[in-house]
Amino acid sequence: MTAPRLTLPSPAKLNLMLHIIGRREDGYHELQTIFQFLDYGDEITFAVRDDGVIRLHTEFDGVPHDSNLIVRAAKKLQEQSGCPLGIDIWIEKILPMGGGIGGGSSNAATTLLGLNHLWQLGWDEDRLAALGLTLGADVPVFVRGHAAFAEGVGEKLTPVDPEEPWYLVLVPQVSVSTAEIFSDPLLTRNSSPIKVRPVPKGNSRNDCLPVVARRYPDVRNALNLLGKFTEAKLTGTGSCVFGGFPSKAEADKVSALLTETLTGFVAKGSNVSMLHRKLQNLL
Numbered sequence: 261m262t263a264p265r266l267t268l269p270s271p272a273k274l275n276l277m278l279h280i281i282g283r284r285e286d287g288y289h290e291l292q293t294i295f296q297f298l299d300y301g302d303e304i305t306f307a308v309r310d311d312g313v314i315r316l317h318t319e320f321d322g323v324p325h326d327s328n329l330i331v332r333a334a335k336k337l338q339e340q341s342g343c344p345l346g347i348d349i350w351i352e353k354i355l356p357m358g359g360g361i362g363g364g365s366s367n368a369a370t371t372l373l374g375l376n377h378l379w380q381l382g383w384d385e386d387r388l389a390a391l392g393l394t395l396g397a398d399v400p401v402f403v404r405g406h407a408a409f410a411e412g413v414g415e416k417l418t419p420v421d422p423e424e425p426w427y428l429v430l431v432p433q434v435s436v437s438t439a440e441i442f443s444d445p446l447l448t449r450n451s452s453p454i455k456v457r458p459v460p461k462g463n464s465r466n467d468c469l470p471v472v473a474r475r476y477p478d479v480r481n482a483l484n485l486l487g488k489f490t491e492a493k494l495t496g497t498g499s500c501v502f503g504g505f506p507s508k509a510e511a512d513k514v515s516a517l518l519t520e521t522l523t524g525f526v527a528k529g530s531n532v533s534m535l536h537r538k539l540q541n542l543l
């Protein structure tokens with residue numbers, strides 16, 4: 261008998277706004293941010309093993325097997341659930357690493373949800389999100405699968421339903437260090453907390469943008485070029501830059517002009533992650 265097998269999407273996220281409202285004692289910054297998903301991402305295939313071994317078959321540049329968030333997520337879930345089964349994993353990676361579109365966090369969440377299903381653990385979303393948070397602040401929103409206003413370091417989530425435009429995402433060929441941006445003395449850390457819900461219009465800025473644009477000329481260039489056509493924004497700490505368009509045709513048109521010199525892609529914004537849409541179809 262062939263082992264149960266499952267292929268699941270692992271979408272990207274955008275930060276539609278990001279305000280830094282303070283700094284905790286452990287050095288982490290308190291954020292207010294809106295996460296939305298893209299219908300664009302990696303694809304992960306899982307096949308159950310009965311010997312308990314966890315094996316990722318796809319190699320990543322610069323990420324050792326046991327440091328990969330996919331493997332770390334699988335091992336933690338196995339340990340905490342006491343599941344005797346193992347897993348073979350393959351990934352088709354299209355999301356840029358260190359781009360601020362959450363690829364690693366998304367891969368970890370897809371792994372948690374995929375294994376919960378294949379290993380028949382019956383964990384609820386709260387438990388999976390709590391385990392996810394120990395792997396990274398952005399993992400819980402991918403576990404929950406709904407666009408969200410996030411507070412804390414990103415773990416306090418309130419579902420929201422912003423517009424779902426088509427986005428052109430530009431991918432400057434530099435990896436931005438999140439730690440470096442958060443330790444820059446010039447970073448704004450005292451934005452006024454937004455207390456009104458839903459978040460009022462006019463709050464779409466990303467407090468990391470001035471620091472990233474100053475340090476990374478390639479990101480600055482992408483912001484300037486895209487800014488000629490639409491409001492150009494930074495996701496997370498970059499490097500990716502994005503702008504919304506009312507139709508795919510309009511996003512494609514600007515993409516054709518800009519991707520002559522820059523790498524990028526067009527994708528639809530989505531308030532329900534494509535991972536959750538696929539899982540719903542399975543149940």
Ligand SMILES: C[C@](O)(CO)[C@H](O)COP(=O)(O)OP(=O)(O)OC[C@H]1O[C@@H](n2ccc(N)nc2=O)[C@H](O)[C@@H]1O
Binds near residue numbers: 414495
């Ligand atoms: C900025 C966001 O992209 C918004 O979605 C994420 O919060 C970043 O999350 P991430 O990539 O998982 O970041 P981590 O790898 O946890 O953080 C790297 C480093 O950035 C700093 N860091 C990160 C997040 C945060 N809220 N405050 C911080 O000060 C910390 O020094 C941390 O050691």
Ligand SMILES: Nc1ncnc2c1ncn2[C@@H]1O[C@H](COP(=O)(O)OP(=O)(O)OP(=O)(O)O)[C@@H](O)[C@H]1O
Binds near residue numbers: 323328362363365398
């Ligand atoms: N499965 C994985 N996919 C991508 N990166 C991974 C993975 N596992 C570990 N990493 C490590 O995590 C780092 C950050 O990767 P990721 O793709 O999540 O960055 P990001 O898009 O900037 O995320 P964020 O928006 O959360 O800051 C990578 O540079 C890599 O070293």
